[in-house]
Each structure stands twice: as structure tokens, then as C-alpha cells.
Amino acid sequence: MSYFKLGPKVRREELYNREDELNRLLKCWKRGDPITLVVGPRRVGKTSLVLTAINEKAQPSLIFDLTRLKRIRRTGFESFMLIVEEALNSFIERFSRFRVKLLRALRGRNEVRVTEHSVLFRAVDGLEGELFFKKLIDIIDAIAASFKVNVVLVFDEIQEARRIATSFEYIISYIYEYSTRLPMTLISSQEGLMHKLLKFDDVESPLYKAKYTEIKLTNFTEKQAVGFLERGLEYHGIRASLELLKKIAKAVGCNPGWLTIVGNRAVKARRIDEKLLEKVTFEISTILQEELESFLELRPLARERYLFILRSLASSPKSWKELKSSLEARLNKKIGNKNFSNYLHNLVDAGFIIRKEGAYQI
Ligand SMILES: Nc1ncnc2c1ncn2[C@@H]1O[C@H](COP(=O)(O)OP(=O)(O)OP(=O)(O)O)[C@@H](O)[C@H]1O
Ligand SMILES: [Mg+2]
Known part of the structure; x- marks a missing residue:
């Protein structure tokens, strides 16, 4: 047993002080809750919690690792399908009883090449990719039903899906509406961005009023x-x-x-x-x-402005107004309110600063 192994933990005895959260998550899966959110700041142990729960019960699960999209600005559905392919191959390797049925169901489809032990997707983008993904969901749901088990779908760092040129809330809502055996667990370290993506509170959203349970992880005391x-x-x-x-x-x-x-x-x-x-x-x-640096790489034109904001916050917390006027003084020109708010939003969303009691701080 070591608490100090790097990388996500996968065993209960290596996971310190998360008994309650672990039991809550397992309960959600047992009940088959359609959506469970696992949220919390960077490095708090979200992935560890979910992987430990999966390992503990040998829970059939597909893990879509969206962190791989982190350094991309905008991308097609094809990138998501690469992640799906990886998740699917790991799934049939870990849960061999699904393999035969799944590969049989996929054989002969022209979006995919099926070998004896794995699948290789042909590059499928746009609408074709989406239709194929939905088909996959139907197939996995049917196999899960035939075994009378749930297959958990984990989306790790779901907010990264905003980079995919598809309204991702429709993908999630498809699973929510049409599957019976596929409870979803959505992990996010940027809750604001996740809600912006899924729009549970927006009447126009297909996920409007979708039911979810939230498990919030906080840093240790x-x-x-x-x-x-x-x-x-x-x-x-x-x-x-x-x-x-x-x-x-x-x-x-x-x-x-x-x-x-x-x-x-x-x-x-x-x-x-x-x-x-x-x-x-x-x-x-x-x-x-x-x-x-990788945050700034995606925003070359505003680089100096971001650095200025961070440097001013390094000494003490400041209000929106204070920050804006000091940046304007430095640049010797006015900045639009909306523009400036965007800078702060982006820094908060990326976890570099927080907003507390009306002021911003590091
Ligand atoms: N409760 C815990 N007990 C032991 N180790 C932990 C615990 N929580 C987190 N860790 C360790 O902290 C590191 C970060 O954990 P993990 O990757 O699970 O967090 P995360 O919230 O998913 O992070 P990120 O935001 O980077 O995705 C890992 O090395 C993990 O082993
Ligand atoms: Mg993680």
C-alpha cells in the first residue's frame, strides 16, 4: 500500500479518506442513476475516485478520456472517435465476456475494421461519426441488457468536449434518453464550463431538467x-x-x-x-x-494582459474594477467591459484564479 504512488489511484486501500464519496458513487451506479457528476478542483482525486470504484466492483465501464483534447483549440468529431476507439478497446480487453458479442455486432460495418481482439475505426467525422457513435451506444446498451448488467460510461473532464465541433449536449442527451443500461459519470474540474456545455438549466437544451446526482470533492482539511x-x-x-x-x-x-x-x-x-x-x-x-504556458499558447494576442492580471493578483486579491483600471493604465488605453470580463472568466475556468467575496485572487 502506498499513498504516494503518482498517477490516479485504483485501489480503496490506497485512496485516503474518500470512503463516503466512494460509497455514494457505487450506490449511484447500483441504482442506475442516469447521470452522476464528479466535480472538484484540479488534482483533488476525481479520476482516482472513479477508477477505484470501477476496480472495486470490476464494474463494466467505458472510460472516455477527454483530457486528451486539452491542448486543441477546435477539432472535429473524428478526434472524439479516436478517444472512443481507445475506450472500446480497453473495455473489451478488461471485460472479455463483452468482446465476442460486441465484435460480432460490429463486424461488417464499414466505419470499423474488426480484428480478433480489437477494433480500428475508419476516420469518421461530422454527421457520419455522430450516427456511428449513437449506433455504438445502442449496441452496447443491448449487450448490457442481455447480460442484465449496467455498463458505466465515464467522461473524464467532460468540459473538454467543448472543443469538438458538435453540440455535445445532444450526444449526452441521446444516451440519457435512449439507453437503459448505461449510467453516465461525468468528471469535471471546471464546473462552470461543464454547465455551459450541457446546459441543464436552459429550456432550449435537450438536457433541460435532466436529473443528476452530484459528488463534490474538496481538498483535504x-x-x-x-x-x-x-x-x-x-x-x-x-x-x-x-x-x-x-x-x-x-x-x-x-x-x-x-x-x-x-x-x-x-x-x-x-x-x-x-x-x-x-x-x-x-x-x-x-x-x-x-x-x-499551454493556456497562454492558445491565447497569443492577450498573453501580456493575462500575465499582467496574474502578476497583480500575486501580491493581493483585487476587485474587477481595480484590476481593470490598473491594466488600462499599463496599456494606456481603454478595454471593453465584456472583453475584460472574458479574461477573468477564462482564468477562473482554467483554475488559475478564484473569485471570492467579490474579489479575485490566486
Ligand atoms: N484520496 C487520495 N488518496 C491518495 N492519493 C490521492 C487521493 N486523491 C488524489 N490522490 C493522488 O493525487 C493525484 C491526483 O489525483 P487524480 O488524478 O485522481 O485527481 P483529479 O482530480 O482527477 O486531477 P485532474 O484535475 O488533474 O484530472 C494522483 O497522484 C493521486 O494518486
Ligand atoms: Mg482527472
Whole structure:
């Protein structure tokens, strides 16, 4: 057992303090709730929670990893189908009893080449791609019904589907309306963007008033963060003072992902002290910088404006008005309200800043 293994956890004993959430998720699947949302900030353990639940019950499931679309600005349905192909191949590998029936149902279709153990999609885009995806859903639903089991469909980082040039809410609503055995679990670290995409509250949306259950993950409390480090370090025979553990918890905002990196590096160094903390904090800031860089790469024209906003927030929280006038002073020109609000929205959506009590902060 190690709490400090990098990458998503897949075993209950490696997942610290998520018993309640795990049981809630398993209950949703057992009941066959059509939509379960798993939301929470970056690196809080959303993927770990879902993969652990799947592994625990050997739950038949297709995992659509939409994080792969993250660095693309706009793309066709074809990119989504590559993700579907990967999910399908992993599904038939993990759940071999579905393989024979599924491959038999797909054989002879011209959108796909079927080999003995896997499928290879022909590039299918646009409407043709959508129709094929819906067909796939029907086939999987029918096979699940014939086995009298549910097959969970996981969309990891669903908001990334906004990059696909298709109204993705129609894809989700198709599954919602027409399948009987396919409960969906939608993971998102950008709740605002997810709701913008799926529009549960918009009368015009096919998902208007669709029923969903939400499981919200939050960072650990200080006590939990310290407990996580303590137990993980103890397993590896590494000692640390309570004072240092509290300091570490605070330095990384009690975030499970960052705490895991600290623990992982401590295990490698066989010790934990101020020097190690300093090194890991530097490593973390490099990771964040890289993430910021890929965010800015997609927005070259406003790059300097974004950096200016982030730098001004680094010293203290500021209001919309304060930020706007200091940016205007810096550029020596006026910026439209809508434009400026967009900058802040994008930074919030990407998780670089938060809005709290009427002010923005890092
Ligand atoms: N409860 C936990 N117990 C042990 N390790 C955890 C826990 N939660 C998260 N982790 C670790 O933190 C890191 C991030 O977890 P994970 O990838 O599951 O989070 P996420 O919320 O899906 O992140 P992202 O927003 O990047 O997709 C991983 O290394 C994982 O092993
Ligand atoms: Mg994840």
C-alpha cells in the first residue's frame, strides 16, 4: 500500500479518506442513476475516485478520456472517435465476456475494421461519426441488457468536449434518453464550463431538467492532510515532526495531488525536511508554469494582459474594477467591459484564479 504512488489511484486501500464519496458513487451506479457528476478542483482525486470504484466492483465501464483534447483549440468529431476507439478497446480487453458479442455486432460495418481482439475505426467525422457513435451506444446498451448488467460510461473532464465541433449536449442527451443500461459519470474540474456545455438549466437544451446526482470533492482539511502524510510516511519508515507536516500541508493548500508529490519525493530521498519542501515547492511551481504556458499558447494576442492580471493578483486579491483600471493604465488605453470580463472568466475556468467575496485572487 502506498499513498504516494503518482498517477490516479485504483485501489480503496490506497485512496485516503474518500470512503463516503466512494460509497455514494457505487450506490449511484447500483441504482442506475442516469447521470452522476464528479466535480472538484484540479488534482483533488476525481479520476482516482472513479477508477477505484470501477476496480472495486470490476464494474463494466467505458472510460472516455477527454483530457486528451486539452491542448486543441477546435477539432472535429473524428478526434472524439479516436478517444472512443481507445475506450472500446480497453473495455473489451478488461471485460472479455463483452468482446465476442460486441465484435460480432460490429463486424461488417464499414466505419470499423474488426480484428480478433480489437477494433480500428475508419476516420469518421461530422454527421457520419455522430450516427456511428449513437449506433455504438445502442449496441452496447443491448449487450448490457442481455447480460442484465449496467455498463458505466465515464467522461473524464467532460468540459473538454467543448472543443469538438458538435453540440455535445445532444450526444449526452441521446444516451440519457435512449439507453437503459448505461449510467453516465461525468468528471469535471471546471464546473462552470461543464454547465455551459450541457446546459441543464436552459429550456432550449435537450438536457433541460435532466436529473443528476452530484459528488463534490474538496481538498483535504489540514487535519486530513497531516494524517495523509503521517500515515504514508510511517509506511515507509520516515519520521517527521507535526510542525513540519502542518507547514507542508499549508504550503500546498492541502491538495491531495501536491501532497502525493511531496510524499513521493520524500520516499525517494528517504527523508523529509525543510530543504526537501523547498525543492518540491519549486517543482510544483514549474508544473504550474507549464500549465500556464499551454493556456497562454492558445491565447497569443492577450498573453501580456493575462500575465499582467496574474502578476497583480500575486501580491493581493483585487476587485474587477481595480484590476481593470490598473491594466488600462499599463496599456494606456481603454478595454471593453465584456472583453475584460472574458479574461477573468477564462482564468477562473482554467483554475488559475478564484473569485471570492467579490474579489479575485490566486
Ligand atoms: N484520496 C487520495 N488518496 C491518495 N492519493 C490521492 C487521493 N486523491 C488524489 N490522490 C493522488 O493525487 C493525484 C491526483 O489525483 P487524480 O488524478 O485522481 O485527481 P483529479 O482530480 O482527477 O486531477 P485532474 O484535475 O488533474 O484530472 C494522483 O497522484 C493521486 O494518486
Ligand atoms: Mg482527472
